[in-house]
Amino acid sequence: MSWTLDQFIQALRLLGSLDADVFRAVAVSLGMASASTLLAAAAGLPLGLGLGLARFRGKRLLTTALHALMAVPTVLIGLVFYAVLSRQGLLGGWRLLYTRSAIVLGQCVLALPLVTALAHAATAGLDPRVRRTAQTLGAGRWRTARTLLSEGRRGYLAAVVAGFGRVFGEVGISMMLGGNIHAYTRTITTAIALETAKGEVALGIALGIVLMVVALGMNLVFLRLHGSGERT
Amino acid sequence: MTPTAIEVQGLTKAYAGRRVLDVEQFALARGTIAAVVGPNGSGKTTLLSVLALLEPATTGRIVLLGRTVAGGNRPALRQHIVLVHEEPWMFSTTVLKNVTYGLLARGIGRREARRRAAVTLDAMGLAASADRPARHLSAGQRRRVALARALAVEPEVLLLDEPMAGLDAQHADVIERALAHLPGQGRSVVLATHRLATAYRLADRCVGLVGGRMTETPLDNHFAGTIVETGGEPVMQIAPDCAVHLATDLRGPAHVVIDPRTVILSRRPMPSSARNAFLGRVAALAVQGEGVRVTVDVGVPVVALVTERSFREMGLALGQRVAVVFKTLSVSVYGGGRA
Numbered sequence: 001m002s003w004t005l006d007q008f009i010q011a012l013r014l015l016g017s018l019d020a021d022v023f024r025a026v027a028v029s030l031g032m033a034s035a036s037t038l039l040a041a042a043a044g045l046p047l048g049l050g051l052g053l054a055r056f057r058g059k060r061l062l063t064t065a066l067h068a069l070m071a072v073p074t075v076l077i078g079l080v081f082y083a084v085l086s087r088q089g090l091l092g093g094w095r096l097l098y099t100r101s102a103i104v105l106g107q108c109v110l111a112l113p114l115v116t117a118l119a120h121a122a123t124a125g126l127d128p129r130v131r132r133t134a135q136t137l138g139a140g141r142w143r144t145a146r147t148l149l150s151e152g153r154r155g156y157l158a159a160v161v162a163g164f165g166r167v168f169g170e171v172g173i174s175m176m177l178g179g180n181i182h183a184y185t186r187t188i189t190t191a192i193a194l195e196t197a198k199g200e201v202a203l204g205i206a207l208g209i210v211l212m213v214v215a216l217g218m219n220l221v222f223l224r225l226h227g228s229g230e231r232t
Numbered sequence: 233m234t235p236t237a238i239e240v241q242g243l244t245k246a247y248a249g250r251r252v253l254d255v256e257q258f259a260l261a262r263g264t265i266a267a268v269v270g271p272n273g274s275g276k277t278t279l280l281s282v283l284a285l286l287e288p289a290t291t292g293r294i295v296l297l298g299r300t301v302a303g304g305n306r307p308a309l310r311q312h313i314v315l316v317h318e319e320p321w322m323f324s325t326t327v328l329k330n331v332t333y334g335l336l337a338r339g340i341g342r343r344e345a346r347r348r349a350a351v352t353l354d355a356m357g358l359a360a361s362a363d364r365p366a367r368h369l370s371a372g373q374r375r376r377v378a379l380a381r382a383l384a385v386e387p388e389v390l391l392l393d394e395p396m397a398g399l400d401a402q403h404a405d406v407i408e409r410a411l412a413h414l415p416g417q418g419r420s421v422v423l424a425t426h427r428l429a430t431a432y433r434l435a436d437r438c439v440g441l442v443g444g445r446m447t448e449t450p451l452d453n454h455f456a457g458t459i460v461e462t463g464g465e466p467v468m469q470i471a472p473d474c475a476v477h478l479a480t481d482l483r484g485p486a487h488v489v490i491d492p493r494t495v496i497l498s499r500r501p502m503p504s505s506a507r508n509a510f511l512g513r514v515a516a517l518a519v520q521g522e523g524v525r526v527t528v529d530v531g532v533p534v535v536a537l538v539t540e541r542s543f544r545e546m547g548l549a550l551g552q553r554v555a556v557v558f559k560t561l562s563v564s565v566y567g568g569g570r571a
Contacts, residue, residue: 129321132286136315137334138385140307151324 048119122155
């Protein structure tokens with residue numbers, strides 16, 4: 001008990017003396033998570049919108065599959081991409097393994113089902129009059145889609161925030177596809193794993209606190225955007 | 233230019249195999265207002281949604297402004313027809329931006345769209361609300377914004393679902409005045425309402441809609457109830473002392489409509505082949521076209537349409553006791569109604 005407390009107290013002391021490496025890890029984490037969330041949103045929001053509006057045979061099956069994909073462990077996605085991106089792998093020639101691009105790719109695949117499923121739910125929850133009103137006023141397909149995204153922005157923003165949260169805190173993909181390279185692919189989560197493995201539990205906890213503070217800050221930003229979505 | 237705005241033939245709409253709309257034929261002349269009158273659940277909203285090309289018909293043919301509606305040309309044809317819902321959706325922005333929406337969708341420049349929207353809002357008495365969030369308006373104001381939003385794009389056909397429902401006299405008057413101008417501009421209107429008074433006041437022509445089926449007679453004598461068998465005959469009790477004899481195989485919840493032109497009035501009960509005869513008092517008198525609308529209270533109001541000559545000869549007056557007589561075969565029965 002006293003050891004655990006000791007580690008936490010040390011962690012709090014360390015927070016004041018965190019060096020540039022920690023801030024680099026924060027920057028890499030934020031950069032990777034933002035890029036992958038943007039990509040997942042660019043694909044997932046239209047997919048979720050389309051899935052919410054379309055009527056086709058097998059829609060329920062597809063939705064169920066999507067929900068199942070939300071639960072895929074990060075380490076499994078990391079493993080699959082590791083097998084594909086390794087020099088001997090299917091896309092080994094692309095030389096992506098242990099690069100930031102590989103992390104973004106893996107994290108994007110991780111966030112996509114979640115963003116799509118939540119965007120689908122947001123679309124299904126929209127008042128049917130939104131689409132009908134846009135259409136009867138002469139809006140074409142793209143303007144109608146833009147109107148739906150705008151009217152349901154709270155739900156769609158929630159989908160993006162959830163996607164960001166999922167990738168920001170993951171460790172399996174970053175570790176397996178990024179290789180935890182110092183000042184390049186080292187994220188906060190892989191740094192925590194590394195420091196803990198080295199026995200630097202207090203530093204690991206300090207990094208964990210940094211992770212939570214950054215996550216909280218990002219969510220406050222989203223909350224502010226969310227608030228502006230309720231303006232009128 | 234074709235003289236007909238909308239032409240419909242053999243139109244049906246079914247949800248999960250249940251037919252909710254069955255219109256054999258309907259035509260709306262350009263520059264006219266038609267009212268579709270029917271009780272709640274009669275299929276009015278479905279009819280308007282199908283006519284607005286927002287929902288495909290299950291079967292049938294729609295010709296809009298001389299062009300037959302097919303899958304591919306629906307978006308293009310929608311540019312000419314606008315539906316205003318009973319409870320219109322307001323986009324979560326200002327009133328002005330709501331009204332410019334359809335104009336921008338038609339490729340009109342932002343500045344011109346704002347100018348036209350402002351003019352329309354002014355005409356609807358909403359100029360002061362232009363910059364207000366549309367969602368914060370009262371129900372009556374929202375209805376006016378929705379109408380302004382539709383009128384701003386100057387559609388050739390305007391479809392209105394219960395435009396006066398829940399409005400006070402002042403708001404209803406603004407909407408009525410806005411609609412009254414449209415036929416003069418060559419625009420055509422279909423309005424769905426369950427209020428006969430609204431239909432008669434605004435429309436050039438009234439048609440009834442009961443159980444998804446159209447009747448050319450307006451629904452003066454429309455009654456909902458349950459058909460039961462009494463003495464081996466199907467009967468619907470429309471008032472405590474008023475059981476209407478019917479010629480139908482239907483039993484259970486249904487609507488019945490009695491064409492006012494087939495209702496006979498006599499000063500005293502007379503022996504005849506008609507199975508339905510009820511005593512009542514004259515409750516209202518009104519001139520309608522070439523004839524007189526006589527409303528007789530037999531426990532419920534029953535309307536008879538008589539010629540002016542008959543009216544004079546009978547010397548009908550308010551409060552006078554009369555017999556209302558109509559044949560079983562003159563009662564139209566529509567199944568599936570709400571008792």
